[in-house]
Amino acid sequence: MADSQHSSSYETFGFSREETSQESKLEFSEDEETLIxxxxxxxxxxxxxxxxxxxxxxxxxxxxxxxxxxxxxx
Incomplete structure (x- = not known):
C-alpha cells in the first residue's frame, strides 16, 4: 500500500517512466536524419x-x- 502511494507521489511531481521514452524518440534513423x-x-x-x-x-x-x-x- 505504501508502494502505490509512493509511486503516485512521483507522478504528482512530474516524474514518470515517459522521460526515458522521450529520450529514445530523439533517436532518428539515417533516412530521417538525411531528410531533416x-x-x-x-x-x-x-x-x-x-x-x-x-x-x-x-x-x-x-x-x-x-x-x-x-x-x-x-
Missing part, C-alpha cells in the same frame, strides 16, 4: 514544415534533435 538535413537546407528553421514530411515526429522533437546534434555555439 535536406529540408533544413531548403526551408531553414521551419520545424513544423519539416515535421510534416516525417510521420510520427513533432516539430519540437526535430528542433531539439537539430539543436543537440548540429547547433553550433558562436
Amino acid at each position: 538535413i535536406r529540408m533544413f537546407n531548403l526551408v531553414g528553421e521551419r520545424w513544423s514544415l519539416i515535421a510534416g514530411r516525417i510521420p510520427g515526429r513533432t516539430a519540437e522533437e526535430i528542433e531539439k534533435y537539430w539543436n543537440t546534434r548540429y547547433s553550433t555555439s558562436e
Whole structure:
C-alpha cells in the first residue's frame, strides 16, 4: 500500500517512466536524419514544415534533435 502511494507521489511531481521514452524518440534513423538535413537546407528553421514530411515526429522533437546534434555555439 505504501508502494502505490509512493509511486503516485512521483507522478504528482512530474516524474514518470515517459522521460526515458522521450529520450529514445530523439533517436532518428539515417533516412530521417538525411531528410531533416535536406529540408533544413531548403526551408531553414521551419520545424513544423519539416515535421510534416516525417510521420510520427513533432516539430519540437526535430528542433531539439537539430539543436543537440548540429547547433553550433558562436
